[in-house]
Amino acid sequence: MGKRVEDLIILANRQINQGFFLLEAKSLIGLPVILPGQFLQVRVDNAPQTFLRRPLSVHDVNYERDSVSLLVQVLGEGTRMLSGLKPGDTLNVIYPLGNSFTLPGKGERVMLAGGGCGMAPLLYLGRKARECGAEVSVALGFRNSSRILDFSEFRKIGEVFIATEDGTEGTRGFITDIPAFRESNWDRIYCCGPEPMMKSIAKAAGERDIFCEVSLENLMACGIGACLCCVVNTSEGHVCTCTEGPVFNIRTLLW
């Protein structure tokens, strides 16, 4: 599966909440095969603070338009520059990178659990899981109702449960407090979000012996396995998040 460096062309850039942007970028030479959970290393031009590329998950893929969608949360200079991209601008990327989520079997009941920007890799995964014949539910956690990101696309693939820390919408608390999360017997849980959230979901899944994969966001320099900066501690020692991950089964992680 060939990785490549390519100039994508921005098709659209839409703010979906304060500090969150949805970018769509097109390949002029045709998209490669992209698996759910994979990511891109995006070059941020023209800022001295952004020497290295920025890793961003594939949020969605549209083979008809040869486009990928990226869900970007503005944290620092790099993401701020990306949020200013306009249709027609180029976006230099290395992709597709990393491993991918293990797809579910037909009829399996799967839960996608995402916190804030952790929603990013779950949409494309959800679509693929549906194609596999799985029954998909989605649990999303946010700080409060004003921070909720547009999840209409998730609605199309399954039931969506919301938790807000202050209870202003959905369940008060965290994803692990959502009744459907606690009660139903999921075959698989896929998770991406802030580390404390992933850890608590991993714990809950572990206790109930549910298959669970998380997508990590370790700091990366190269994204292609060359620098060994992005390691996570696993039962097999230090492994690279960018090549062995970003998706890990929680059993292998020494959390």
Place this chain on the structure above:
Amino acid sequence: MGKRVEDLIILANRQINQGFFLLEAKSLIGLPVILPGQFLQVRVDNAPQTFLRRPLSVHDVNYERDSVSLLVQVLGEGTRMLSGLKPGDTLNVIYPLGNSFTLPGKGERVMLAGGGCGMAPLLYLGRKARECGAEVSVALGFRNSSRILDFSEFRKIGEVFIATEDGTEGTRGFITDIPAFRESNWDRIYCCGPEPMMKSIAKAAGERDIFCEVSLENLMACGIGACLCCVVNTSEGHVCTCTEGPVFNIRTLLW
């Protein structure tokens, strides 16, 4: 005379030849008094290669519009970024900087001699010289006819003589070969351009004992006399081009 740091607003950016741009930038708080020969230190945002500001001469001043014009030749990354500015963009500058040309007296016959982008500081000087009642002529040197910059504004202040190195327009050779330059008895010659050109004009002026001022383009870090990087060797030792210059009487220069 207060220097200030200010965000100017780009009003217009027009390409006037391959690699040459004319920028007009407006002060929202009103222009300070600017003297002919002064310059700005322009910040080039968003490029790691452009850590320092770039010095640019004041090409023209329009107090009615509170705007300054800049004539920019694209040489490297900094000027390339500037050439891409669009109306409405901001341009952070420190100005007005440096000394200024000595204005001529009423009735004096003055020659403005500029090579390529060295035209930049001469237009505003020419206007001011006319206001003083001087009789202005302009001699411009270019590599060949295709490199000639639009000099219509200069036409409004005096007769314009052209020299091209290959003779494709005007006199063949350098400014010093233009008959009007050689024959007429000028009271003052003001000059800006590549160093070899300035030196040959300075030599010609010196031999004929004509008052002559040149505007230097030494490399600068600060532009305000703080770093001592921009020095030129004069009869008084090393002096800063950014504060004692950029305009120097050729008598003081150890050329």
Place this chain on the structure above:
Amino acid sequence: MVDLSVKIGKLVLKNPVMTASGTFGYGAEFDDFFDVSSLGAIIVKGTTFEPREGNPYPRMAETPSGMLNAVGLQNKGIDYFETKIYPVISRYETNVIVNVNGSNIDDYVQLTKRIEKLENIPAIELNISCPNVKMGGMAFGTNTVSAREVIRAVRDVYSRTLIVKLSPNVTNIAEFGVIAQEEGADAVSLINTLLGMAIDIKERRPKLSTVTGGLSGPAVKPVALRMVWQTAKAVSIPVIGIGGIMNADDAVEFILAGASAVQVGTASFINPVTASEVVKGIAEYLQLNGFHSPGDIVGNIKI
């Protein structure tokens, strides 16, 4: 409420922000931009006993996130300083510190004696780290024996606050900090510039007339921070952090690494108001994080 004042030797600074020598002229260059007296201290240009013309042009080259300089201590000497500059800078209502340079120990000593007589100069910064002069300068600051000698000689004749400015072009900078402390210096400041070089590949010649020059700016910040951290662990006198500080966040990094005060250098070329913005930003950081004074965070990192 936040109290920004800090003590360096006998010196009280209203805040921990100074300007780095050679990057702030004599202060007057910045009068148009902000009230220079609002800073903790101004360290003026490198001064020598005799006038110096400095190095030939070109003296400057831009580099990625930094610059090289080869000014070479151009200044008009102590006589001129006394008669022309001292009266003017005495008006600043803050500490004006002179950066002291020499080609041999006697130079340093003679100059220091003259400066000691100037009432409004409460401290000197002994520069044993200038990379841009053929004799003296960095040669002193990269050799433990001569570093000790020159510090001792200057300390002998100077009773006010003595800051020693260290060179980063050494294997173990903390060792030089310890020597300064042993010889009675009140503080050390670091880093001076890293020795660097740039080549014009079109002309195939060095970009600086002196071939090599001093690297400054954000590019050197990680090295400067490391050296401040190493030195602060090794000495008990205050450490003044210098190197690539562009804003208050950078300054806070240095204080967290162990600096009691900081100097803003090259940043003043890009934004002349930087030093004053750093003062405000440090106060905001302390306030926001519930601290009362810079001292609360000096060296205060979880390792």
Place this chain on the structure above:
Amino acid sequence: MVDLSVKIGKLVLKNPVMTASGTFGYGAEFDDFFDVSSLGAIIVKGTTFEPREGNPYPRMAETPSGMLNAVGLQNKGIDYFETKIYPVISRYETNVIVNVNGSNIDDYVQLTKRIEKLENIPAIELNISCPNVKMGGMAFGTNTVSAREVIRAVRDVYSRTLIVKLSPNVTNIAEFGVIAQEEGADAVSLINTLLGMAIDIKERRPKLSTVTGGLSGPAVKPVALRMVWQTAKAVSIPVIGIGGIMNADDAVEFILAGASAVQVGTASFINPVTASEVVKGIAEYLQLNGFHSPGDIVGNIKI
């Protein structure tokens, strides 16, 4: 016509461009992007006799025009290298060089002996400059006595091309170049990373698990160039220039400073094709300026 080939010791390189150890994995990571065999040499990951887990995460921090790393020589040791990696990298039709590391002299020697037996490894790069390990590494490369000892011991047991990689964290790098030459090294490569530090001011903790780490990238280029220039003047063996090379222009700067060959490091993270672009760019520069081989411009600047 331009002939790019250069000789380093007994080694013939088809062009003067190599990849820097620790920034190019084992080469395979770049197979998708270009024909790795088109380079002059590939220097693979830092290798030790025993497997090493390296330092804890976080190991990386971005800095202005550069980055800090604290990988700490994570590798699976020589046994694994011999059985799993060597067969794979042997397929490259270029020089594959192993970067040799140890915590003590015996480590270095044992590892070198094992590598000498591998027919398709025509050279080693002796790393006495890794700043990211507690024992050995930089400790060897910043002390003239131990540097000499380890080079001598390795030279004694190794007959192919020996490149010694020097640490920039010293007062006088040329001195170490001379020692390497005296001990029979075929070439020196420089610089390894500059020791640096970065602090997260929100968390008030170092950004690296190891507090300090190695600075690389364009930020260090001026320092690296200066050191290459100083070392090339002091030795007669070839100098390999490393540090912040992002494109062919940067590489040409190093060659003009005195480097016979160059290594591309951090740049490969940002643009995986950099090394190959540098090969093309050097050829173009030579052609454009009427030179026939890289040797024509080695150290060829007007001073």
